[in-house]
Amino acid sequence: MSASVKTDLVAKARNALDLNLPLTERILHSFIRNEVHKFGFTRAVLNLSGGIDSALSAYLAAGALGPENVLALLLPYRESNPDSRSDAEAVVAALGISSKLVEITPLVDSYFAEFADMDVKRRGNVLARARMIVLYDQSVAFDSLPLGTSNKTELLLGYSTLHGDMASAVNPIGDLYKTQVRQLSRHLGIPQPIIEKPPSADLWPGQSDEGELGFSYEDVDHVLYLLVDERYRPEELIAAGFERDFVERVARVVQSMQYKRRPPIIAKLSQRTIERDFRYPRDWGR
Amino acid sequence: MTCAVERLNAQLLPERTQKPLQSFRIGLAQINPHLGDVSRNIQKHVDVIAQAETQAVDLLVFPELSLNGYFLEDLVSETAICLDDSRLEPLFEASQHMSLLFGMVEESADQRFYNSGVYLEAGQAHHVHRKVYLATYGMFDEGRYLAAGEHLRAFDTRFGRLGVLICEDFWHPSAVSVVHADGADLILGISSGPGRGVSGESQDLRSAQTWHNLNNLYARMFTNYVVYCNRVGYEDGVNFWGGSEVVGPDGAVIVRAPYFEETLVTAEISAAALRRQRSLLPLLRDERLDLTYRELRRIYRERYR
Incomplete structure (x- = not known):
């Protein structure tokens, strides 16, 4: 009986995630235009990794602001695939947006040379943060706002680098689960190989998201949807037939x-502390 | 066809002195207010009023908190407006020729802040509805910053007897019922409705569908005009979906504004259509206010004894 309850819940999640x-x-589109324009900008810049998430942000930005107002930064490291x-160049060509290639190898290798014992995680975080430095600096040069490329699945799982690839001014895709990123990418005509290749942060050779996470995006999106959007308790999902270890692990990671x-x-020391009781919207006066 | 009231003694029962609904032209100003910038928003109102004048609008309706913006947080107290604020003068002035309903954070004499709908006519504030049901859950935080209104009242205007409700008030059928029972022939709902729910199962946003259902249901069940004015734009990433509409007493959509776009739409309110519908479907005639009151009184006694 529990197996059919699980089937129903998966169907429910699948229907709800179907955009x-x-x-x-x-x-x-309208979000990007509105939030960029009201801060006095007409242009946006983003780091284009060659993966599906940043490709989607680029397609949305080009559609919203016009390709002439979007700059894509290609920031390879010498070990990058x-x-x-x-793949990033294919997106640039398809959209007709401008692009700038900045090798981050000299920027990070001089730092890596100082700390020979760094593991791949530390090195990966340095790469992500070096790219953030370039993004924010180029956003000034291009008189533009930096666009985010983190999706809801990765934000919930924390599968991203704080102050690295998570850094942006405006994020159009942060409320889309990974499986929804795929749907919207197909709809916008993003090149098939980018949609179909196994997702990877490409921070070290052979890295794969699903390998590292230990589950598929489709499975985790269903559980995340039920936990987060529908507010099912983990015990309810387990009772319905979802695998205990999986559900508990996802809940714990979130x-x-x-x-x-x-x-x-x-x-907190004063009467009015920033965020706690000094509360203003970001679009204050816009 | 319409019943004159001028010769009736005011001592008669209230419904005998109620002015029947008149035919007139209504305008819905589906605007995108600037968050926390009252002066700019007043100018925006003045601009839309000028546009509405060219379309011979008699009553122009703006969305909830149209002078302040919605997700104000600590800006509530900083942008609150007293009704005698001189900045409102252009709106009072404009109301000499065109009746106006707009939304603002109203500061009361005892420094409470209300989410209010202000109805101006002939240079005077005819009615102020203070939002009763402050949305305070999920993405909404109104109860943290705002005081809740204590009244649900219909009121008389040059067009007849109207009611004003604000957004979450509409999600409480009891609130709509009271305004209806108080004689409103046309209910004005003003809103800052965030758009959410983009599932492929439906053509519209889920929030838009719910609102269209509500407006349709209230119009048909109360045999009333329902006017819904929602805003557009984005605040901190949240979209407001627009879709303002006028629904006739038979539930038919008379006009519906596009989603997400700033616009002014107009519609004719027809006294004859209201009369016709109430002849066809005499729900109002058969309504039993006395019975409802007795039963509510019993429930009240039992629950609060």
Whole structure:
């Protein structure tokens, strides 16, 4: 009996995650225009990795602001998969946006040379943060706002680098689960190889998201949807037939990564502390 | 066809002195207010009023908190407006020729802040509805910053007897029922409705569908005009979906504004259509206010004894 309950819940999640694509596209285009323009900008810049998430942000930005107002930064490291660069170049060519190639190898290798014992995780975080430095600097040079490329799955799982690839001014795709990123990417005509290749942060050779996480995006999106959007309790999903270890692990990761989704905490001393009781919208006066 | 009231003694029962609904032209100003910038928003109102004048609009409706913006947080107290604020003068002035309903954070004499709908006519504030049901859950935080209104009242205007409700008030059928029972022939709902729910199963946003259902249901069940004015734009990434509409007493959509776009739409309110529908479907005639009151009184006694 529990197996059929699980089947029903999976079907429910699948239906809910199935996007109304034209409507989603319209809201996100308008979102980018609105939030970029009201801060006095007409242009946006983003790091284009060759992966599906940044490709989607680039397609949305080009559709919203016009290709002439979007700059894509290609920021390879010497160990980066060459396919990443050629996939990013395919996006640039397809959209007719401008691009700038900045090798980050000299920037990071001089630092790596100082700390020979760094593991791949530390090195990966340095790469992500070096790319953030370039993004924010180029955003000034291009008189533009930096666009985000983190999706909801990765934000919930904390599968990203704080102050690295998570850094942006405006993120159009942060409320789309990974499986929804794929749907919208197909709808917008993103080149098939980018949609179909196994997702990877490409921070070290052979890295794969699903290998590292230990589950498929489709499975985790269903569980995340039920836990987060529908507020099922983990015990309810387990009772319905979802695998206990999987559900508990997902719930634990979402909780333990909460710090990445919040600004740094501030020791409260005064009557009115920033964020706690000094509360203003970001679009204050816009 | 319409019943004159001028010769009736005011001592008669209230419904005998109620002015029947008149035919007139209504305008819905589906605007995108600037968050926390009252002066700019007043100018925006003045601009839309000028546009509405060219379309012979008699009553122009703006969305909830149209002078302040919605997700104000600590800006509530900083942008609150007293009704005698001189900045409102252009709106009072414009109301000499065109009746106006707009939304603002109203500061009361005892420094409470209300989410209010202000109805101006002939240079005077005819009615102020203070939002009763402050949305305070999920993405909404109104109860943290705002005081809740204590009244649900219909009121008389040059067009007849109207009611004003604000957004979450509409999600409480009891609130709509009270305004209806108080004689409103046309209910004005003003809103800052965030758009959410983009599932492929439906053509519209889920929030838009719910609102269209509500407006349709209230119009048909109360045999009333329902006017819904929602805003557009984005605040901190949240979209407001627009889709403002006028629904006739038979539930038919008379006009519906596009989604997500700033626009002014107009519609004719027809006294004859209201009369016709109430002849066809005499729900109002058969309504039993006395019985409802008795039963509510019993429930009240039992629950609060």
